[in-house]
Amino acid sequence: MEEVTATVVIEGAGVGPEVAEATTAEKKGFKVVVAVDDSEISHYALSWAIDYVLANRREDCQLVVLHVQHFVETFMYPVAGHAVYAPTLSIDAVRKAHEENSKRVISRAVDICKSKHVDALTAVAEGDPKDAICEAAEKLHADLLVVGSRGLGMIKRAFLGSVSDYLAHHAKCPVLIVKPPKGSHK
Amino acid sequence: MSTSGSSRGEHIVPEFDAEKVEKGLFHQAKEGKITMVLAFDDSEHSFYALEWTLNHFYSPATGGGMGFQLVIVHAKRAMSAANVSGPGTSAEEVLQDAEMDQRKLAAKTVEKARAICSAHSVEAVVEVMEGDAKHVLMEAVAKHHADILILGSHGYNSVQRAFMGSVSDHMAHHAQCSVMIVKRPKPQKGTKKQTHKA
Secondary structure, three states: OOOOOOOOEEEEOOOEEOHHHHHHOOOOOEEEEEEEOOOHHHHHHHHHHHHHHHOOOHHHEEEEEEEEEOOOOOEEOOOOOOOEEOOHHHHHHHHHHHHHHHHHHHHHHHHHHHHOOOOEEEEEEEOOHHHHHHHHHHHOOOOEEEEEOOOOOOOOOOOOOHHHHHHHHHOOOOEEEEOOOOOOOO | OOOOOOOOOOOOOOOOOHHHHHHOOOOOOOOOOEEEEEEOOOOHHHHHHHHHHHHHHOOHHHHHHOOEEEEEEEEEOOOOHHHHOOOOOOHHHHHHHHHHHHHHHHHHHHHHHHHHHHHOOOOOEEEEEEOOHHHHHHHHHHHOOOOEEEEEOOOOOHHHHHHHOOHHHHHHHHOOOEEEEEOOOOOOOOOOOOOOOO
């Protein structure tokens, strides 16, 4: 049905493409890939991972912020039910909106890293989040993959989001699921 | 820090303070040691998880475990008469023997865990708690105020999980703290004969 194209574009934060560095992974000891999306909890997970996983040994760790961009469908199904190829203009507009969104997400994540004095690489993949994150973690040779326990669809009764659940079972590397802070804020 | 009753486990969606979020100030870095509870049974998966944790958090190259505290928890099965009685057996005696065996097994498992830690020159707290693994781990997390719960994974597929239940699955859903699932890497198919292309 959907094409899973997990193209991974890796950039040093604000520096430019550094694909080779991110994929060879020999430079630093422990490679932590944190998947972020629009949700609050994924940014919380990033912040938490910096404090609790990188902790006081940041020099030995390489942090990679991974964002999976929404996939742009090339066709749409209007109510009548026949597939219609979307006009190029609207595809471009949608794609542009997704890219803007990605930039926002990434820049917010990078801000969090900077405020905690962590040098992070960023990576953007496109496609179905579950598969894209798995593939990207492999390509990046992640030692640890970090995800929030729930994502955009924060349903109260769902203890674990579908992406985190999928990654817990299918990712080839260790997975850290970050839970939201306990209780409600007063 | 008050913990809300979790009998039904209704997670309250946290309200993030927008201003703090903007500044990336979700919380302060932890004062005091970061506590890791590692679930340990007598399986290859647990050994791997323990070794992995020690290598990546407690080795000299990674700071020697400064700022981290490791608590290893082993769940010992509670023996009841239901487990041991059969025709023509005296439940009392058999129960006692079974209990002894369980204790010996648990002691051996604990020894193995301690040995692995010593090999890495790490001082860890090792505990045996009686009961079903899921309950034991929930208790251990609460008792030690764990920041991270570490589990190996048997890597069951969905059918196996439905039949046998998965502790790591359960903890990923219900644990109050963050959960780290450490899997043994599967042997890659066909890599032995592949020549590495530069």
